Amino acid sequence: MDCIFCKIAHKEIPSHLIYEDVSAVGILDIHPRTPGHVLVLPKAHVVSIKEVPSESVGDIFLAVKNITTLLEEKLKPDGFTIGINHGEIAGQEVPHLHVHIMPRWRDDGGGCIQSIVQYQKESVEEIKKKILS
Ligand code: 5GP
Ligand code: ZN
Numbered sequence: 001m002d003c004i005f006c007k008i009a010h011k012e013i014p015s016h017l018i019y020e021d022v023s024a025v026g027i028l029d030i031h032p033r034t035p036g037h038v039l040v041l042p043k044a045h046v047v048s049i050k051e052v053p054s055e056s057v058g059d060i061f062l063a064v065k066n067i068t069t070l071l072e073e074k075l076k077p078d079g080f081t082i083g084i085n086h087g088e089i090a091g092q093e094v095p096h097l098h099v100h101i102m103p104r105w106r107d108d109g110g111g112c113i114q115s116i117v118q119y120q121k122e123s124v125e126e127i128k129k130k131i132l133s
């Protein structure tokens with residue numbers, strides 16, 4: 001399979017690796033949005049979180065936690081934005097699951113995750129009905 005993140009996760013092509021455990025790696029993004037912008041890549045190829053076996057979901061989150069702790073200790077940011085672009089419409093460019101960890105600083109000029117979109121067409125009650133029906 002010709003997947004760039006599989007190749008990075010298995011060290012077939014170089015990256016700025018800053019973390020590794022049995023199931024995931026953490027690499028510096030080549031186009032960082034903040035100092036220490038990391039991508040967490042599961043070693044097993046999946047496009048999205050939906051394909052991750054339930055018993056392995058925790059492994060990815062553990063890597064996210066460990067890397068966040070490492071960055072906090074070494075870079076001393078004021079906070080973090082942590083998230084996944086799921087699907088092309090949401091901005092996913094690489095079809096191999098990756099979690100962005102972006103250290104944040106008070107003066108970095110960025111916003112919160114929910115500020116990236118404003119598209120509320122139905123009431124909260126209507127949406128709840130749809131989800132629970
Ligand atoms: P997405 O938009 O898919 O959530 O994010 C893809 C991210 O991967 C982008 O931030 C982009 O800079 C990063 N990226 C793409 N190709 C490479 C690569 O070959 N190496 C590294 N380290 N990052 C990459
Ligand atoms: Zn892959």
